[in-house]
Structures are given as structure tokens and as C-alpha cells.
Amino acid sequence: MSAAVKPLPFGPMATEAMAIETSGLTKRYRRGAALSDCTVTVPEGRISALVGPNGAGKSTLLRLLTGLARPTAGSARVLGGVPRQDPAFLADIGYLAQDVPLFRRLSADDHIGAGAHLNKRWDGASARARLRELNVPLDRAVGTLSGGQRAQVGLALALAKRPRLLLLDEPVAALDPLARRHFLATLTSALAEAEGRLTIVLSSHLIADLERICDHLILLAESRVQLCGDIDDLLAGHTVLVGPRKDTAALERDHTLVHATRTARQATLVLRLSGPVIDPAYQASDISLEDLVLAYMGAAAPAAYADLSAASTISTVGEQQ
């Protein structure tokens, strides 16, 4: 990649409707903050990847967006309203909690029947059709199904609401690669069917999967937002420089050094760009989504943790947000 890159976007277009807008969203428990000062936006129609290490606050953020939990401070607007106990609001939210909690002794059919009684808008027929297509037995207790089948049941139930916002908390974590592929295929076809009316936020550790289907990214670490934006813009706004190990003060004057890995002779720098890099000593290359995520996660991690990854690592995460 050349040294000339696009500037970082200055936030979403004013004309775009926002499915999610949070401002300083904070959730503290007795044991500490689960989410601090979280300000993110997700435009309507996106499929957003919510990534971050364990305990970064991903589940907390999703639960705050559904209204299952209430914030300690800050505010959230979801589909134009505050998350609340209101049938009209709840009807528009599809939520699949971590580990896909379902009534173990009830069958998929029972769940679909329950959904029909609990929702005014309910598309049980297509949920059944989708599960039949995937050979998920409809009449067996879901407790006896495989993890992949259960996840499909959970997703089918969430989609049967015909939600405008689908929040999925690590739905593929326990699935084998094939089941994962099926799950993500279901998700993308649902997104296509909805014709831009559906927004999805999907948390996962599997960045390769996310890269295939997501166009938006929210990166949490240490209970704070590290990155939020369209993936294309984020990738364009960062670069990897490989060059001699030398003082980076000049570079850091113009750009933000996210993360650096140094060996005895060589340095690999992840930069957040604010213009072209003009230093022939370095070779610039495109950054992959995985490297970008790891750079920010490494930067936010405690020093001892970050040191495990490289012989000598300095971490600077600016207050660029």
C-alpha cells in the first residue's frame, strides 16, 4: 500500500439513520466497572462486529441495549428510543444471549409456539422452514440438541420476531467450523431478506468469521471503546510500517502510534494515520482486520500481558477517540 491514504472519517453521515447511539454509557457493579463511558454509533442496515477480550464489556453493552440491564450513567438510544419495558420496543429487538439459553425440556416447536403467544408480530412458519432446511429436529427437547442446532434454534427464534435490531452475544463460540458456517449463512440470508431494515450486532472472538460478514466494528477492551466505525474506513485509516528500530518521535508528531513490536533490529508499528507517511525508511502495508484488532487489544492490555507477545513492546494508546 502506498503511503497516501484516505483520512479517517469524521463520523457517520448526518443523513444516515442510527440504529444504535450511545453516549457515555457506563455500567458499574459492586466488583467494578463492566463498561465505562461507552460512546458508539451503529447506522441502520449494518452488521457490526463487537469484539474485545473476555470481560471487556461486550455482553454488558448488549444487555444495556436490550433494556435487560439499566445503565449506571450515560444513555443509549436504540431504534430511536430509550431501551425500556415496552412491548413496542421489545418487538423490534431480537436478542440471543450467550450460551443460547432455552427451555431445555421444551422442543423447538414449543419455543416457536411460545413466541407466537408472546409476540404480536411473529413469523413462525419461516422459522420452522429454516430449521427444517438445516435438519434441526423440531419435536425434540432442545436440551438434547447439539450446540450448533441449539444456536440455530435460538437464531430462528430471534429472527421470527422480524426484528429491526438483532443483538447476538457470542452465538458461534461453541460451534464447530461447519455449524459456524451454517449459522453465519443463515444470518447473511436474513440480512439480505430484510433489505436494509435489519441491523445486526454480533459479538465474537472469531475475527476471520466476522471479517467475512461484518461491515462495521466496535472494539471494546478494558471496559472502554477502543474503536468504532465502518471496517473499510478503519482499515484505510491505519497502516503497518516495518522498518529499522529507531526513534518514532517524528512519526508520532503526525500520527498516532497504536502499537509497536520491536526486535533487536526491526520495528513493526501500527499507526493511526492522519495523513500520508513520508519516511522512506519504512515500508508501509495494508493492515488486516485481525492485526488491527490485536494492535488495539494489545495496546489496551496491562503491560505484563502485552509483553508476552513480543520481546520488547511499547504500548501507546492515545486519547484519539
Add this chain to the structure above:
Amino acid sequence: MSWLVWRQYRTSTAITGVLIGLFAVLLVITGLRMASQFHATFGACLAAHNCRFPADDAGLVSGWLGAVVEFSLAVPAILGMFLGAPAVAREAETGTAHFAWTQAVTRRHWLTVKTGWLLLAALAWGGAAGALVTWWSGPRNAIALSQFNPGTFDIEGIMPAAYSVFAMALGIAAGTLIRRVLPALGVTLGVFFAVRLVIMGWVRQHYMTPVTAIYNITMGNIPLPKGAAWVLGQGFRGPNGPLAVPGGSQVPMVADGFPAADIPAACRAYFTQGPGQDPLLPCLSSHGYAQYITYQPAARYWPFQFIEAGIFVALAAVLIAVAFAVINRRDA
């Protein structure tokens, strides 16, 4: 919502139904036998209106059967523990609350329907157990006149239904507060029996001012109150209130257990060991000593049932209100 409640609870409903059914079969079979035995033994005196009750129950109730019937004391607690406590706690513990509470019904609506059906079930099962035991106890009550006594009062009439409603509400509230099935179950059991014990042992006798009958001290027993009264206490009293009767067989007594040590100085001259204390008893009476019996008359049986049922239903209402206050305020 009702559909989901029914789907979730139909197994437990079936199990409870079978258990109550077995209990019913046992009580109907033994109850019919007991009734015919009762008429065989007491038919003649009943026809002549000269039965003297309370009488010996003439082996009407075998020991194990009495124990089984007394076990119906636990029916409300069982309903509260196994149907009430998991109602919210299991859903919170297994995470299914996240499914239920993100459908297009509010948590309050969800809890209203669930609580409504469970309270109705408690009323039905408790009422059924109470009705069975009441019918079964008919002959025994006629003979022993014990239905007002603690332990019997609690398993007859409307009490089982009222206790069941309370236990169910307690289970639901404990589960909503604690959100874990086993601790909620334990708390339900503990609090239920604690409240029952306190009310049975210390509160119930004060629903209405007890009646105290006073008799002159005689050599014989004082007459018991009519019918199935609940005797709270009896003994002797002097000008300064009831006398403490010292225990032990070596304590000198006169008449039907009047402690010799309490004989006033003025009457001491008449006190001789052994029979022939005729001048002593009138002397005690003239100095303000008497025998008394304190009791709740038999006619207060139903008022007491309704007062106590009212207390437990009111407690249940408070517990349900707590559950509603908590379910929206706490995060899921």
C-alpha cells in the same frame, strides 16, 4: 403467555395431580371405613342424643394413617418450594429469562400471568387437600372434639388453601429476590415454617379475647367447655392472679392439685394431709382462691379460620408486591 406457563408447568401439574389423587384415594377408602365404624360404635347413642364426647376414639385412626394425614401440614410448603421458588429463580439461573424478557411482553405482564396461575394452582391444590382432610376427619372430630387444637386446626377447613397461597407467594418472592433455585427453596421452607410456627404458637390465641370460666375449688375435675373449644390453660388462681403450680410429685397438693404451699394463713388450720378437707375448700374460696379454665369457645372456630386465612392472604399480597417491585428494578 398463559400458553407458555401451561407448557412449562404441565409436568409438575400432572405430578401434583397424581400425588393429590393418591392422597384422595387413601383418604376416601379409610374415611369411608372410619365413618361406618363410627356409626357402628356410636350410632345408638347418637340416635338417643346421649353420646358423651370427647370419648376414646376406639381405635378409629391407626397411627400411621394419622401420621399421613398430619403430613398434609407440609403440602403448602411443598407447593411453595417446588412450584413457587423456581418460577422466577430457575429462569434467571438458566438464562431463559433473557429469552422470555426480550419477547414483546413486559416483565410485569410475564410475572402477572405466571403468578396468577401459580396462586390459582396453590388455591386449588391446597383447597383440595383441606377439603379431603376435613371430610375424612368428620368422625374423629365428632369423637375427640379436637379440630380447634393447634395441629388439627391447621390441616382442616380453609387453612390449607390459605397457607398454600402464602407459601406460593413466598416461593415466588424468594426466587425473584435470590434468583437461584436452591437457596430460594431453602428460604421458602425456613420462612414458611417460622411464620407458621410463630402464628400458631403465639399469635393465634389472641385473635379474640379468650373466655375464662371460674369455679370454686372442688375435689373433682372442673367441667370442660362445651364442644370443640380450644383450651388455652387451666389451673388455680388467687387474689393476685394465677398460681404457679410447682412441678414434681413430692409437692404437697390438696384437692385437684392445689399447691399446699399457697394455702393462706387463715385457712392453714383446716389443712390436714389426706381426705376430709371439707372446711378447707370453702375457706380457700372465701379468700379469693378459685379454679379457672381459659379457652376459645367452639363457636369461634370459623371466625378464627377466616382471621388466620386473612392474615396469610395479606402476607401473600405483600410478598407478591415485593416480587413485582423487584423484577423491574433489578437487572436481568
